[in-house]
Amino acid sequence: xxxxxxxxxxxxxxxxxxxxxxxxxxxxxxxxxxxxxxxxxxxxxxxxxxxxxxxxxxxxxxxxxxxxxxxxxxxxxxxxxxxxxxxxxxxxxxxxxxxxxxxxxxxxxxxxxxxxxxxxxxxxxxxxxxxxxxxxxxxxxxxxxx
Amino acid sequence: xxxxxxxxxxxxxxxxxxxxxxxxxxxxxxxxxxxxxxxxxxxxxxxxxxxxxxxxxxxxxxxxxxxxxxxxxxxxxxxxxxxxxxxxxxxxxxxxxxxxxxxxxxxxxxxxxxxxxxxxxxxxxxxxxxxxxxxxxxxxxxxxxx
Numbered sequence: 001x002x003x004x005x006x007x008x009x010x011x012x013x014x015x016x017x018x019x020x021x022x023x024x025x026x027x028x029x030x031x032x033x034x035x036x037x038x039x040x041x042x043x044x045x046x047x048x049x050x051x052x053x054x055x056x057x058x059x060x061x062x063x064x065x066x067x068x069x070x071x072x073x074x075x076x077x078x079x080x081x082x083x084x085x086x087x088x089x090x091x092x093x094x095x096x097x098x099x100x101x102x103x104x105x106x107x108x109x110x111x112x113x114x115x116x117x118x119x120x121x122x123x124x125x126x127x128x129x130x131x132x133x134x135x136x137x138x139x140x141x142x143x144x145x146x
Numbered sequence: 147x148x149x150x151x152x153x154x155x156x157x158x159x160x161x162x163x164x165x166x167x168x169x170x171x172x173x174x175x176x177x178x179x180x181x182x183x184x185x186x187x188x189x190x191x192x193x194x195x196x197x198x199x200x201x202x203x204x205x206x207x208x209x210x211x212x213x214x215x216x217x218x219x220x221x222x223x224x225x226x227x228x229x230x231x232x233x234x235x236x237x238x239x240x241x242x243x244x245x246x247x248x249x250x251x252x253x254x255x256x257x258x259x260x261x262x263x264x265x266x267x268x269x270x271x272x273x274x275x276x277x278x279x280x281x282x283x284x285x286x287x288x289x290x291x292x
Contacts, residue, residue, distance in 0.1 A: 004151075006264075007257035009289025092290035098257050111153030111244050118152075118264030122288065142268065143155025144238035 004101040004114040006121050009094040012128035014065065017095050020124055021068045021086050022060075030124035030133035044073065049136045049146070058084065078109050097121065112145050150247040150260040152267050155240040158274035160211065163241050166270055167214045167232050168206075176270035176279035190219065195282045195292070204230065224255055243267065258291050 010017055020026035027035045027045070034048035041063050048055045056075030061083075062068065068086040072079040087098040099121060103110045119140060120133075127133035134140065156163055166172035173181045173191070180194035187209050194201045202221030207229075208214065214232040218225040233244040245267060249256045265286060266279075273279035280286065 002149075003252070004260070005252060005257040006261040007254065007289065007291075008261060009291070094290055096289065098254070106149070106151060108153065108244070111151040114150070114260065115152040115154060115264045115267065118261045119268065121261065122265065122286070125288070140268070142271070143153065143242065144240055145153075145155070 002103040002106045002110065004099075004103070004110065004117055006099040006114075006118050007096065008121050008125045009092070009096050010125045010128050011094055014088050014090065014095045016128055017088055017097060017124075018063075018065065018068070020128065022063055028135060029127045030135050031120050032136040034136070045070070054146075076109070078103065078105075078107060097124070109145075112143065115142050116146070148249040148252045148256065150245075150249065150256065150263055152245040152260075152264050153242065154267050154271045155238065155242050156271045156274050157240055160234050160236065160241045162274055163234055163243060163270075164209075164211065164214070166274065168209055174281060175273045176281050177266050178282040180282070191216070200292075222255070224249065224251075224253060243270070255291075258289065261288050262292070 020029055022039050024035055024039055032047050032049055035045060037043060037045040039045055039060060041060050043060050045058045045060065046055060047058065056079055057073050058070035059073050061071050066088050070084040072082050074080060082102045085100045089096050099117065101113065101117065119142065123134035166175055168185050170181055170185055178193050178195055181191060183189060183191040185191055185206060187206050189206050191204045191206065192201060193204065202225055203219050204216035205219050207217050212234050216230040218228050220226060228248045231246045235242050245263065247259065247263065265288065269280035
């Protein structure tokens, strides 16, 4: 198993980071404005990115003060069945977010998603530090793939 | 073995991307202004990031039109001995850069470096598309780690 991994430190309380990960308004601040569904544990979230086949549906598997876990149930073939984990903790006076996204194989799409996740997570950080997130639409296009 | 992986598409000729990876001026545009050494195959490059122990020394193992490979010979313990590969190609009318950085273990520092590499590579892209790179110093601090 391969994983995309990222880490950012955020100058905001852990509870505020959690809100960005567990509410529709919060998710719209940094990943995609076009988010809908039920953000509670056991619920499903739909994240859309424009075209009819540009979406991912996530089942919320876990929410604790320290961890949010989603599982993709529909969307890109390479994503379906994979886990998306946001682990939160405190270090050096900041809230540290560690992100992982599992992959069966390190296909080229994984390389793209790795860079794009970094971009969105840096937007999440900015959105909590007095700046603005950079969600879809209008986010940086890192290649012809989006 | 684990790997950090990224992918960006750049609206610039492949030769221009190669220059950013294989010359001191090019490297200073996107990774660190404090770069010195011999950028030819077999040479060694010193990249510095402020403090006396914030550096990495890379041996240039390979340069072809499609690939640049470095090996860390001094610097962070977790980096020494690891390979840094920049693979270039053409797709959809853009130059695609795929980056890998190998790791023995997926330690927390790897998570940090993954996000930071994405940031610098997006700066490399910007530097070739009419914008500016975001090298050290003055780059975004993604956490208390830098």
